[in-house]
Amino acid sequence: MPLNVQTLSAKWGDYALLDSGGRLKLERFGDCVVVRSEPKAWWSPARKSLWDSADARYFDDDKKSARWEFFKKVSPPKLKFGKVEFLTKFMDGSKHLGVFxxxxxxWEFIMSMAGAFGAKLAKAGLPPRRPTLLNLFGYTGAATLAAAAAGYEAVHVDASKPxxxxxxxxxxxxxxxxxxxRWIVDDALKFAAREARRGRKYDAIVLDPPAFGRGPKNELWKLEKMLPELLGACSRILSDTPLFVLMTLYSIDASPIMAANVLCERFGARAGFSAECGELVLEPEDGLSYPLPLSIWASASFA
Incomplete structure (x- = not known):
């Protein structure tokens, strides 16, 4: 089956990649400039003079004493994406600020697809309603809130209560x-399987599974072993008026085409099916540094 393989790059007023290299990245979140580790930045920094402008840096060479160090007094920035606002925070033990x-x-794709749902219902002779979206491994809710802002009815699942x-x-x-x-603290695989037994259906499914993780009851998650079972459950809960399945994978030895293949296997027999895949990339603000690839993705859409 032919695949549309593409690179999706993010440019955003409240965020900028300033430079990368030496297994580090220099970023601006709002007005706050930070340095974080980045294993995929194998090259050398292109704008060395900028790095001294950092307000904070996360040190994680020694995992036991990983910490943020602040060079100036800063407050965690608030980021805006349309109607959605993200609250960030600095946490020792994690380089992440709460948004990717x-x-x-x-998020833009999810919002754009909402407008196609009315026509899909009309074509099927069904009355108008909101599209339903399930976000598995939803983290701090970026995709969920983008969906809600666009008019979806959303269910957000993550194993982490915080x-x-x-x-x-x-x-x-x-x-x-x-x-x-609906905000739910649960193991994603168990929740999807339970929804399938209940006969629940969703018009769109977003999943962002880690390579390895633990559920709220210490359930073990291993991507390579358990992804087929999860996608099987997702295929059973995808509605008869489907919009899309969107999957992002990171920190694994895989290619976008591998990710697309597993979606084709599970959803390729559906009417109107098409698949796309690629990488998610951060483009440097001024184009002088190199683009920074961070994860792979694949989507199944249904015309």
């Missing part, structure tokens, strides 16, 4: 408190 800017093209609580704070900050979102 490279996924901005996915992450789900963070997502709910993002919901409040975004003024989306009345949006139809």
């Amino acid at each position: 800017p490279e996924q901005k093209p996915h 992450s789900v609580e963070w997502a709910r704070r993002n919901q409040a900050a975004s003024g989306l408190g009345s949006a139809p979102i």
